[in-house]
Amino acid sequence: xxxxxxxxxxxxxxxxxxxxxxxxxxxxxxxxxxxxxxxxxxxxxxxxxxxxxxxxxxxxxxxxxxxxxxxxxxxxxxxxxxxxxxxxxxxxxxxxxxxxxxxxxxxxxxxxxxxxxxxxxxxxxxxxxxxxxxxxxxxxxxxxxxxxxxxxxxxxxxxxxxxxxxxxxxxxxxxxxxxxxxxxxxxxxxxxxxxxxxxxxxxxxxxxxxxxxxxxxxxxxxxx
Numbered sequence: 001x002x003x004x005x006x007x008x009x010x011x012x013x014x015x016x017x018x019x020x021x022x023x024x025x026x027x028x029x030x031x032x033x034x035x036x037x038x039x040x041x042x043x044x045x046x047x048x049x050x051x052x053x054x055x056x057x058x059x060x061x062x063x064x065x066x067x068x069x070x071x072x073x074x075x076x077x078x079x080x081x082x083x084x085x086x087x088x089x090x091x092x093x094x095x096x097x098x099x100x101x102x103x104x105x106x107x108x109x110x111x112x113x114x115x116x117x118x119x120x121x122x123x124x125x126x127x128x129x130x131x132x133x134x135x136x137x138x139x140x141x142x143x144x145x146x147x148x149x150x151x152x153x154x155x156x157x158x159x160x161x162x163x164x165x166x167x168x169x170x171x172x173x174x175x176x177x178x179x180x181x182x183x184x185x186x187x188x189x190x191x192x193x194x195x196x197x198x199x200x201x202x203x204x205x206x207x208x209x210x211x212x213x214x215x216x217x218x219x220x221x222x223x224x
Contacts, residue, residue, distance in 0.1 A: 028124060028219060031212045035131055036118050038205045038212075042138065043111040045201060050104045070156065073179055074163055077171040085163045092155050100148050107141045128216050131209055138206060142198045146191055153187040 070089055071081045081089075114134045118127065160179070164171065171179075 027215070028127075031216055032118070032127060035127065035209060035212050036115065038209050039111065039115045039118055039134055041205055042202060043108070043115050046104070046108045046111050046141075050101070050108050053104060054101060070159065073160055076179060077160070077164060077169065077175055079163045079167050079169040079171075081163065082167070085159065085166065088162075089159045092159070093152070096148065096152050096155065103144055103148070107137070110137050124216065124220050128213065128220065131213050131216070135206060135209065138202055142194075142202070145194055145198075149187065149190055149194065153183060157183055 074081050111134075114130065114137065118130050118134070157180070163169075
C-alpha cells in the first residue's frame with residue numbers, strides 16, 4: 001500500500017479549480033438590489049426627519065421658546081427686547097426655519113429621484129456613477145444642515161449686539177464673555193450632535209454602499 005503524503009494531497013487539493021457560485025451578471029443584480037434598498041432606507045429616514053422637524057417647528061412656533069431665550073440673554077446683558085427688535089428677530093428666525101424645511105424637502109425629493117434612477121439602472125458604469133452621486137448628495141445634506149445651524153447662531157448673536165447697540169447698553173465684560181461663551185459652546189455641541197447622528201444613521205448605510213461600490217468597480221475592471 002503506497003504511503004500517504006499529506007503535503008502532496010494538500011497541494012493537489014489547492015490546485016483544484018474553484019467554480020464560482022455566481023457569475024458577474026448575478027452579482028451585479030444582487031448589488032443593484034442591495035444598493036436600491038440602501039438608498040430607499042435613506043429616503044424614508046429623510047422623510048421621517050422632514051415630518052419630525054415640521055411638527056417640532058410648529059410646536060416651537062406656538063411655544064415661542066427661541067424668543068424667550070433671546071429675551072433672557074438680553075436681560076442678562078442689561079438690555080430689553082423692544083417691539084422693533086422682537087419683530088425683526090421673529091421674522092429672521094421664521095425665515096431660517098422655513099428655509100431649513102425647504103432644503104430638507106428638496107433633499108427628500110433628490111433622495112427619491114436617486115432611488116428611482118438606481119431602481120431602473122441596468123448599466124454597470126451608470127450604476128457606479130449614480131451611487132457616487134448619491135453619496136455626494138448625502139454629504140451635501142449633512143454639510144448644509146451644519147451650515148444652517150451656524151447661520152442661526154450668527155443671526156442670534158447679531159441681534160443681541162444690534163439690541164445692545166440700539167439701546168446704547170454696555171454690558172460688563174464678564175457678562176458678555178459668559179453669554180458669548182455659552183453661545184459658542186451650544187453651537188459646537190449641536191454640531192457634534194448633528195455629526196454624530198448622521199455618522200450613526202447615515203454612516204452605516206453609506207459604508208454598506210461603499211462595499212457595493214467597491215465590488216461593482218471590481219466587476220467593471222474585469223469586463224475591460
